[in-house]
Amino acid sequence: MTTVRVVVGGAVFDRGRLLAARRSAPPELAGRWELPGGKMEAGETPAQALVRELREELGVEAEPLERIEGEWPLKPGYVLQVWTARLLAGEPRPLEDHDELRWLTPDRIDEVDWLEQDRPAVALAARLLAAADAVPPGPR
Numbered sequence: 001m002t003t004v005r006v007v008v009g010g011a012v013f014d015r016g017r018l019l020a021a022r023r024s025a026p027p028e029l030a031g032r033w034e035l036p037g038g039k040m041e042a043g044e045t046p047a048q049a050l051v052r053e054l055r056e057e058l059g060v061e062a063e064p065l066e067r068i069e070g071e072w073p074l075k076p077g078y079v080l081q082v083w084t085a086r087l088l089a090g091e092p093r094p095l096e097d098h099d100e101l102r103w104l105t106p107d108r109i110d111e112v113d114w115l116e117q118d119r120p121a122v123a124l125a126a127r128l129l130a131a132a133d134a135v136p137p138g139p140r
Contacts, residue, residue, distance in 0.1 A: 004078065012086070020112050021101050024097060036098070037050060046081060059092070062085040063086050
């Protein structure tokens with residue numbers, strides 16, 4: 001039986017927007033957009049991996065919230081799982097594997113050229129974001 005490694009992606013929400021990251025490497029992915037994240041390491045939970053990856057790639061502290069339903073095959077032996085997350089501290093910067101970041105509102109999600117495997121999760125994330133935006137905030 002082959003082991004499948006999980007790659008965690010973060011649908012990072014902030015002020016009604018979703019964070020998109022443009023790949024700078026490897027060459028076959030460069031210039032395309034994705035949800036930031038990376039491979040889970042041995043002994044990590046998906047939430048721990050996402051927190052670590054967002055810290056390494058973007059220099060931010062984030063809180064994973066909920067997993068977006070579904071998983072998407074990547075290269076052989078890898079599968080993408082996506083969690084929504086909110087920023088706790090820091091301003092995202094493209095530190096590793098990316099050369100540009102962009103905040104997108106749900107109605108502007110299609111303005112960037114997403115990697116194929118990210119598209120279903122991005123569409124679901126945009127729906128969650130639009131639905132959350134439509135609900136007025138409750139009492140604090």
